[in-house]
Amino acid sequence: MKTNAHATLASILRWLGVVALPAVLMLSFLWAGGWLTPSRLTQAAMLDALQKGGGMQSGFRRNHAKGICVTGWFDGNGNASILSTATVLQKARVPVIGRFALAGGLPYQADAPGKVRSMALRLSPSDGQEWRMGINDIPVFPVGTPQEFHDLQLAARPDPTTGKPDPARMRAFLTGHPWLQPAMVQIGQRTVSSGFGDDTYYSLDSFLLVAEGGTKTAIRWAMVPVQPAVPDGSHANDHDYLFHQIIDDIHAHPLQWRLMVTLASKDDAIDNPSKEWSQDDRQIDAGTLTLTGIESEENGACTGITFDPLVLPKGIMPSADPILPARSAVYMRSFYLRSGEHPTAPAISHEMTIPSANAKDKKS
Amino acid sequence: MKTVASFALPSRVLHWVMAVMILAMLLIGVSMASTVGADYDRLVALHRPLGSAILVLAILRLGNRLHTPPPPLPRDLPPVMKLGAHASHVLLYALMIALPLVGWGMLSAGAYPIPLLGQSVLLPPILPHDPMLWAWLRWTHTVLAFLLFGVVLAHIAAALFHGLIRRDGVLRSMLWREKP
Ligand code: HEM
Ligand code: HEM
Numbered sequence: 001m002k003t004n005a006h007a008t009l010a011s012i013l014r015w016l017g018v019v020a021l022p023a024v025l026m027l028s029f030l031w032a033g034g035w036l037t038p039s040r041l042t043q044a045a046m047l048d049a050l051q052k053g054g055g056m057q058s059g060f061r062r063n064h065a066k067g068i069c070v071t072g073w074f075d076g077n078g079n080a081s082i083l084s085t086a087t088v089l090q091k092a093r094v095p096v097i098g099r100f101a102l103a104g105g106l107p108y109q110a111d112a113p114g115k116v117r118s119m120a121l122r123l124s125p126s127d128g129q130e131w132r133m134g135i136n137d138i139p140v141f142p143v144g145t146p147q148e149f150h151d152l153q154l155a156a157r158p159d160p161t162t163g164k165p166d167p168a169r170m171r172a173f174l175t176g177h178p179w180l181q182p183a184m185v186q187i188g189q190r191t192v193s194s195g196f197g198d199d200t201y202y203s204l205d206s207f208l209l210v211a212e213g214g215t216k217t218a219i220r221w222a223m224v225p226v227q228p229a230v231p232d233g234s235h236a237n238d239h240d241y242l243f244h245q246i247i248d249d250i251h252a253h254p255l256q257w258r259l260m261v262t263l264a265s266k267d268d269a270i271d272n273p274s275k276e277w278s279q280d281d282r283q284i285d286a287g288t289l290t291l292t293g294i295e296s297e298e299n300g301a302c303t304g305i306t307f308d309p310l311v312l313p314k315g316i317m318p319s320a321d322p323i324l325p326a327r328s329a330v331y332m333r334s335f336y337l338r339s340g341e342h343p344t345a346p347a348i349s350h351e352m353t354i355p356s357a358n359a360k361d362k363k364s
Numbered sequence: 365m366k367t368v369a370s371f372a373l374p375s376r377v378l379h380w381v382m383a384v385m386i387l388a389m390l391l392i393g394v395s396m397a398s399t400v401g402a403d404y405d406r407l408v409a410l411h412r413p414l415g416s417a418i419l420v421l422a423i424l425r426l427g428n429r430l431h432t433p434p435p436p437l438p439r440d441l442p443p444v445m446k447l448g449a450h451a452s453h454v455l456l457y458a459l460m461i462a463l464p465l466v467g468w469g470m471l472s473a474g475a476y477p478i479p480l481l482g483q484s485v486l487l488p489p490i491l492p493h494d495p496m497l498w499a500w501l502r503w504t505h506t507v508l509a510f511l512l513f514g515v516v517l518a519h520i521a522a523a524l525f526h527g528l529i530r531r532d533g534v535l536r537s538m539l540w541r542e543k544p
Pocket of ligand 2: 505
């Protein structure tokens with residue numbers, strides 16, 4: 001009797017031994033994948049917030065959905081080459097694929113002066129050391145962390161009855177985040193240029209240049225237009241006036257921007273894109289971007305890639321800015337989802353980008 | 365105690381090194397695919413070279429497996445179990461090779477540069493740039509990874525079943541060499 005009980009107990013223990021290790025591994029897997037921690041900020045949660053805050057259309061980018069492809073080149077002048085070994089910053093010309101866009105997830109939204117505009121670029125030197133960037137025409141980013149970005153999207157989501165953000169919800173977000181007040185004010189008070197072509201675009205996030213000997217320099221940069229900036233004036237009651245204008249401009253003549261690199265000084269926040277840097281920082285003119293071609297997203301080369309800000313060449317590194325890894329992760333997920341969907345025709349069609357006799361008439 | 369011959373030393377070393385690497389890769393994979401935190405790019409930067417190392421080791425290991433056949437399973441093992449063992453081993457080899465190839469292929473199709481160590485070493489693309497293919501392979505990478513995890517769990521449970529319930533020497537044959 002006693003030995004029998006012993007044998008049963010031993011057998012139970014042995015079976016437990018068989019199950020224990022797989023069970024522990026299963027739990028580790030579930031934990032690592034975030035299934036046991038629903039509060040973890042995931043790619044899916046960020047895309048969900050973007051969809052609620054700025055809309056979404058299947059087949060299009062989950063943010064900056066309305067856009068147009070451009071092509072051209074970048075001429076590095078070597079001025080920044082003491083600070084970075086990146087091939088794109090040496091004295092050389094590299095081909096560029098780019099994209100202008102309006103912030104927000106709705107690809108058919110109407111152009112308007114106050115909407116945030118963006119420039120995205122992929123600089124491809126022949127050695128494969130690519131530099132991709134997505135840069136916006138606001139002086140600072142409204143938030144400093146992915147969680148704040150997520151919460152701001154939810155706070156800004158349109159009220160179903162009015163179609164506008166609920167002012168009470170926005171106020172609650174702002175009172176809960178008083179440290180973001182200066183950034184909001186700076187964004188609200190920025191001067192708005194007439195279009196994509198005379199706009200200045202900022203990296204907002206900070207990066208590190210790495211020199212030959214390994215010295216690191218924290219930087220931000222801006223693409224500053226060579227063509228004079230014209231203040232936003234009156235424009236025809238045209239749903240796509242910004243895009244019509246950039247199409248006409250590029251067909252008329254190449255557009256150029258200077259890559260102005262700003263070096264951080266002692267008190268500049270390296271890890272927070274919502275904080276402005278000192279006006280006295282040293283700046284380096286590192287090269288010139290020239291855009292000569294423009295195409296619809298229907299057939300342009302910018303559609304099938306994502307401008308992941310962590311696709312960096314040797315010689316440029318991410319800073320500790322927490323927005324950067326979040327962008328890399330979410331852009332990849334957005335690119336994955338939209339690439340598997342069937343988009344409808346974009347607002348800016350192929351026909352609209354063909355230089356027409358009509359467009360030439362308008363300019364003469 | 366019934367005796368089963370042991371695996372040769374190189375086979376055992378490859379087995380345990382890769383067991384650790386594959387379990388680590390599965391955990392790194394699901395954690396990076398579900399975070400926008402500061403670890404995201406560090407985990408991805410670890411995932412690519414570790415996955416590529418698994419591909420190289422898996423090919424070496426397949427060569428080793430064909431060159432040095434494993435010890436036979438115990439003669440009294442029921443035929444269903446024998447079949448299950450063989451089928452799951454074939455599946456494990458197939459996934460160890462397919463999964464990193466899909467990872468490499470999907471980044472190629474998505475036109476991502478594929479840096480390995482820092483930013484100095486770039487893997488060349490193995491597929492043409494094709495966004496639809498990228499989306500399809502990214503999905504496939506998840507499905508195959510989850511399948512691999514399932515097969516690994518079953519494999520571990522089976523090994524422990526041999527070691528603790530049947531006590532037929534099969535588990536020991538991968539652990540140490542029986543003294544003659
Ligand atoms: C955590 C914060 C952010 C999130 C979650 C986010 C999300 C996104 C997503 C999902 C896309 C679409 C990507 C694609 O499908 O290819 C996108 C595009 C873009 N984002 Fe962000 N973004 C963030 C911060 C920023 C910042 C700080 C900047 C500017 C410095 C920026 C500039 C851009 C630009 C320029 C594009 C358009 C790229 C293109 O034209 O393809 N974003 N963003
Ligand atoms: C045996 C080798 C490998 C294993 C076990 C593995 C496993 C995984 C797992 C479990 C995921 C998460 C899937 C999900 O939850 O959706 C993942 C994602 C991923 N893997 Fe792998 N992988 C391997 C090899 C590779 C290789 C060689 C590469 C590239 C060269 C690669 C690139 C990626 C990328 C880019 C992701 C997506 C990350 C994201 O969604 O943000 N993997 N992998």
